[in-house]
Amino acid sequence: MLIIEDLHVKIGDKEVLKGVNLEIKAGETFILFGPNGSGKTSLLMTLMGFSGYEVVKGKIVFKGKDITHLPTYERARLGIGMSFQRPPTIHGLKTADLVRLCARNKDLDVKKLAQKVNFEDFLDRDINSGFSGGEIKRSELLQLMAQKPDLLLFDEPESGVDLENMALIGKIVKELLSGNGMEPRPDIPMKELKKIRQVSGLIITHTGYILDYINADRGQVLMNGQLCCEGRPRDILEHISKFGYKECVRCLK
């Protein structure tokens, strides 16, 4: 689904990614850990193709196509969607209109979709205008539910979310990763279900709360623009909780 090869990225004069190699297969969910400022958000922003993130070396291949220099809207059309840590406020653009734009479907029943994330009362408000931390996350999820991407990028889905809303957000993230609300299929064995699931995820987390709700396959730590310490996400989290990121620094040497 996604292949990143020797990716080097600069923001201005600063090299924030220094040779990232990563493959995420169809149906796989990958968890990205790392200390503040290590380049996690920059990686997601680069995958989405935002300006300011200059790829100076390496390439990004999505569904077999080299997307390294494609504009953001083309990446979104190909099936990449992102939930931002701090999305911008857009005055003059109603939430409902943005959700319709994400779906590329004027007839979408936005209200019905919004009910799934308790967001009906926000549809007439300008996007993110005065939204609380938890409301921003639910707005981001609503846009992704409309877009139905094949590769979901989540930048800290837990940040600013209370425990009750965390359960809702966890449930929706799980649904999106399982193929956007795919109906439960008790008739199909787990092993087979995994084979037909084609949605992939790349999730940044500091706290790991999201791991209580989803099936995460693999994880890695991003340290100073380089990936290291591959393992099971729970094991990585436990290790970081006990020892911090010291070991990862040694791992890179």
Ligand SMILES: Nc1ncnc2c1ncn2[C@@H]1O[C@H](COP(=O)(O)OP(=O)(O)OP(=O)(O)O)[C@@H](O)[C@H]1O
């Ligand atoms: N627009 C910018 N101009 C200059 N430096 C930037 C810019 N955006 C990011 N950086 C720098 O790039 C580095 C990586 O930032 P990034 O946001 O990717 O880190 P992160 O791992 O996501 O951190 P956090 O866990 O705190 O969210 C940081 O040192 C940051 O200050």
